[in-house]
Amino acid sequence: MSAVPAVTALIAEDEAPQRRALHEQLQQAWPELDIVAVCEDGVSALEAVEAQRPAVAFLDIRMPGVSGLDVARAVVERGGLVVFTTAYDDYAVRAFEAGAADYLLKPVQPARLEQAVARVRGRLDERRARTGGPDLRALIDDLESRLRPQGERLIRWITASAGDSVRMIGIGEVLFFQAQEKYVRVVTADGEGVIRTPLKELLAGLDPDEFWQVHRGTVVRVQAIDRVSKNELGRHSLSLKGHAERLPVSGAFLHRFRGM
Known part of the structure; x- marks a missing residue:
């Protein structure tokens, strides 16, 4: 029997301490996860999405320049799942629970990350059998309209x-x-x-x-x-x-x- 290929993941977070912390916490919560890219800005994350096509992306929403929403669009277009990280308990982010795999409040708590990991793994297991589902691209557009400069x-x-x-x-x-x-x-x-x-x-x-x-x-x-x-x-x-x-x-x- 052939081995199940490892799930690949990307992390994008512009704050170095939080980027390192999330990387370390993910290694503990999901040891078999293959983290193929750890990015400090949205442009690097977009390039990594194109090159690596990760199955899951952990994205800070409010990175300067290219935001996590821009990166999320590229991830979703390539069939991946998204987990947003945010310092704001914004009701707009809650709308993504139906479409994104999950979202995490910063600083990320280990118990909450374990819940997110379980949810992502469940989504990955169900994806082959599932037809249809929420349109994440529409949800991204809606969240962007709420968060854009006014x-x-x-x-x-x-x-x-x-x-x-x-x-x-x-x-x-x-x-x-x-x-x-x-x-x-x-x-x-x-x-x-x-x-x-x-x-x-x-x-x-x-x-x-x-x-x-x-x-x-x-x-x-x-x-x-x-x-x-x-x-x-x-x-x-x-x-x-x-x-x-x-x-x-x-x-x-x-x-x-x-x-x-």
Whole structure:
């Protein structure tokens, strides 16, 4: 009789002490679990999801930049289960009990983690026989709408350096942001400037319905995207409406363009 393959898992948590603690607790609560990636940010987690296709992902919801919700979409699309970790006993998270395998409040308590592990293992055992079930992608969209920046938390203006002057750029003018060493380019239809604000901080103040991260160093206005193409080497890039520059799209973010 052939051995049952090990269940693979990913951990994504931006706080190092909590990342280490969850890793150690999982090793104790589920010794046979094969933890294939331990990630400190959402971009690394997306790349690991693409490369490893874990069966289960333990995701911090509120990571800066690419959130746990973005990573969850990629996990679910590849048939995996999700366990969210959060410091907030938010009622919105409770809605995920029907779709996600579970959620854990931080700091994670060993007894509560054991309950989550039991639930995940039960879901994995049932998955072959189960047909239908809750639409986790719809639940992710709902939770994102509840947690996204609102009102004064949304960026409305960018003050960017342009040569010897300073440009005031309304957020509605921006085509894309692109990280370049110490600066971030802010590109509009009629020019560009640079800012020192890191891309991760920018993402926290951008409406996720209007701006998508498509590469570790690039965030694009969705309405500005014309098409996504693949070259002979299998690399993807996108073109913008009325703008000649092409932008790279990493494999970790291709799930955004399914059905476009």
